[in-house]
Amino acid sequence: MKFLLYTTTYGKSGSIQLGHPGFWVPAVLVLSGLIGAAAGLGYTFGGGSAPLADASAGEENSWQHALSEQKRELVQARDAAQNDLNALAVRLGQMQAQMMRVEALGQRLTRTAKLGKSEFDFDRTPAQGGPADPVVREPLSSLDFMQALNDMETQIDDRARQLQVIEDILSSRALNNAVSPGGRPVSKGWLSSYYGKRTDPFNGRQAMHKGVDFAGKLGSDIVATAEGVVTWAGKRYGYGQLVEINHGNGYSTRYGHCQQILVAVGDKVEPGQKIALMGSSGRSTGPHVHYEVLKNGRQVDPTRYVRASR
Ligand SMILES: [Zn+2]
Numbered sequence: 397m398k399f400l401l402y403t404t405t406y407g408k409s410g411s412i413q414l415g416h417p418g419f420w421v422p423a424v425l426v427l428s429g430l431i432g433a434a435a436g437l438g439y440t441f442g443g444g445s446a447p448l449a450d451a452s453a454g455e456e457n458s459w460q461h462a463l464s465e466q467k468r469e470l471v472q473a474r475d476a477a478q479n480d481l482n483a484l485a486v487r488l489g490q491m492q493a494q495m496m497r498v499e500a501l502g503q504r505l506t507r508t509a510k511l512g513k514s515e516f517d518f519d520r521t522p523a524q525g526g527p528a529d530p531v532v533r534e535p536l537s538s539l540d541f542m543q544a545l546n547d548m549e550t551q552i553d554d555r556a557r558q559l560q561v562i563e564d565i566l567s568s569r570a571l572n573n574a575v576s577p578g579g580r581p582v583s584k585g586w587l588s589s590y591y592g593k594r595t596d597p598f599n600g601r602q603a604m605h606k607g608v609d610f611a612g613k614l615g616s617d618i619v620a621t622a623e624g625v626v627t628w629a630g631k632r633y634g635y636g637q638l639v640e641i642n643h644g645n646g647y648s649t650r651y652g653h654c655q656q657i658l659v660a661v662g663d664k665v666e667p668g669q670k671i672a673l674m675g676s677s678g679r680s681t682g683p684h685v686h687y688e689v690l691k692n693g694r695q696v697d698p699t700r701y702v703r704a705s706r
């Protein structure tokens with residue numbers, strides 16, 4: 397058997413014969429090279445890590461690098477999210493602690509104002525497992541967190557509504573105590589005419605008496621029935637010498653037929669303060685004070701205010 401062998405080294409062709417070592421040595425070298433390459437290829441496409449060549453090895457390295465980079469970023473993002481969640485959980489804990497303070501305040505107000513417990517039950521906790529440690533130690537899932545936030549919101553709305561009602565009651569009570577007229581407009585004297593329809597002492601006809609009269613000695617004290625500001629101090633048709641006091645909160649009072657007025661418009665007066673002396677000025681048959689209570693500009697029956705304590 398004879399093979400033709402071309403070499404570039406010598407630029408000429410020649411022949412070699414099998415059995416001659418000049419054939420076998422290069423042939424074995426070429427074959428082993430081919431087998432090695434095939435093995436390398438199979439290994440590479442089978443998913444192994446042995447690089448086929450320097451180029452693909454570099455590419456694979458950069459993939460690996462990108463992957464681990466992404467993995468690292470993912471871990472960082474997850475940690476950051478968990479940190480944020482933990483921070484929010486701490487904030488939630490603080491809010492819950494605040495809420496407990498508000499509830500304590502509400503309980504105290506309810507007791508102080510002696511309000512009905514059924515209506516203002518600050519002991520009732522809405523659908524929760526009792527007072528929890530405000531600092532959350534276990535990592536919180538976002539679902540737990542949203543649930544906790546929703547519970548918190550419900551609780552806040554509920555408490556805010558209850559506190560608003562309590563505040564309204566307390567402030568109206570305080571206002572009533574401060575500005576609602578109370579007691580008699582005289583320090584000495586007696587009630588001589590009620591509020592309502594009566595026979596007019598001047599013409600004998602039925603007429604509406606829009607105040608109550610207190611009779612007494614000429615020159616005796618007329619006193620303010622509540623704190624307020626003087627808005628009239630002088631003569632007025634039908635009233636003679638009149639003092640009018642505005643108490644705020646829609647209330648004002650009038651003191652008519654005075655002999656002498658001791659206050660001026662704009663003066664601030666205290667409950668029980670002497671504001672005038674009893675007289676019989678104007679449409680009057682004898683020494684008395686015509687006392688009116690006005691609510692939002694209209695005369696009301698003063699009787700219950702007179703009976704109320706100042
Ligand atoms: Zn009168």
